[in-house]
Amino acid sequence: MRRLVDTSPHITIRDQYRNIPKQAAEQLYPQGAIALRGVKPKTELRGIRQYRKHLSAIEALGGIRAAPILAGQAIFSFAGRNEAVSLSGIVPSKMRDVSAIDEDMVAGSLDALDVDTNGIVIGRALAKKLSLRMGENIIVVSPSGNVRPMRIVGLFETGNSNYDETQTFANLTRVQALLNRPNVANTIVVKLDDATRAREVAATIEATIGYKSVSWQEASKDLLDTLVVRNVIMYSVVGAILLVACFGIYNIISTVVLEKTRDIAILKSMGFHSADIRRIFVTEGAIMGISGSLLGLGLGLLMMRAIAAVEIRPPGYTGVVHLPVYWGFDQFLIAAGFAVGSAVIAAWLPARKGSRVQPVDILRGAT
């Protein structure tokens, strides 16, 4: 989950509207009795217009970093080979704040796009595919037929083979010129200081600028729903295990209470109260719970380390990755808390039974 939040934009604003804008006649006469068929929508230049103004408005909300992107298609031509790629026009200083691509640079840097406006950053896999090297020039052809030679100023490697072979970055202004879409961006990606606010911030942005704003929760709804199902299954299994452990502790304490019935009678004959007897056995249960939790946490940590060391090659990834393991302290606290709590509850029932022992019933028949 953390990886999802860290690597994806928290909010993605696209040059789309969630609801189809109403036509002029419909706006003027919402209750009109006559339907006009075949009215063509107004032809608009695609993209987020006045994106700089929107960017300022978004950043003014506070705790937000935003970067404009103009994404389009292009063809790379080099040494007689042509390759279709995705070309994203970016502002490097802003892109660094919202994306991890800067951390994936293996040669050059995003900043070079500011220094050399004809510069382009491509994936190492694409460079390998076209036998390109840093500093070499390629011909970039846009769908509108614009042709521009560009120089490779950086290489990145994310490990995602498809991304590394098809994604490229260039200066926003240069891409706007290449794609014949001046002063336009078609995506604004947003990162928040507090990712959990993404849903409400996205709604605020959409209400403010009108363009469709999708939070990471909305974008990953299917995945999040799957995680909910996974959690339900996981907690059901853990709950069942805890229940079994509870019965185990209940049995142990019941046996101990049975074995110690005479001692309970002795203590009560001395003047110990029922509550004292309960406390003894509940404490014993709690000690079992704490000891078991510490042992379980130790074993769990060892197993987690073993799992984290497992190397896998996910489909579409060029590199080797380790199985993701969540090391958050909260999960250990919850597990230990539930285990100790269950142990105390499991011990309380036989402790209560033990505390009700009448000494005379035991002492009269004891030998």
Add this chain to the structure above:
Amino acid sequence: MSVLVAEKLGRTLDGEVPVTLVQDADVTIERGEFVVIRGPSGSGKSSLLYLLGLLDKPTSGRLLIDGKDTVGFDDDERADVRLRKIGFVFQFHFLLGEFSALDNVRMPMRKLGQLGESAQVERAQALLDSLGLADQAHKRPSQLSGGQRQRVAIARALANDPLLILADEPTGALDTKSSENVRLILRELASREGRSIVAVTHDPGFASAADRQVQIVDGKIVA
């Protein structure tokens, strides 16, 4: 003021056929008095002792301990009276096997909580010393002889300085020499320390050391 006064004390077990364990028992125990309860097996000696020691609830009559009527006391109130005013010695020592002799003697003091830890240890050691167990303090019950265990039990009964010691066949499981020893100890506790002793016994030799004997037959005090 009498340490213990029982008036018309009775105990009947409920059931399809009610069973009377003790019937209309009138008993008065004075300070420093050593009284033995005698009677045939099943006559209700131990049942009377448990009633007098607040281990069992009477179904009739009154029981005053140190002037306070205990009828109507709940379990915790009766436990408090046992803790502060009564010490028990049973036929079988009933020491806690996991604890040393010293810790067994400390147990009632720990519950009472009037003494600090070091004072508890000091008092427990002094009690064991007085009963000739100075060197046995750190041994567990399983490492002691029967006579030594019973003396530890007596030391434990004395832990909270009780007014009354109730003993149920205290020599029943001991050899002659140990029985004699226990008898002398109880006698001295009554004579020198002014503690009241009530003991159930079958042993005529033990009974001869008492100031007074109470005879019980079929749950009724006959003499």
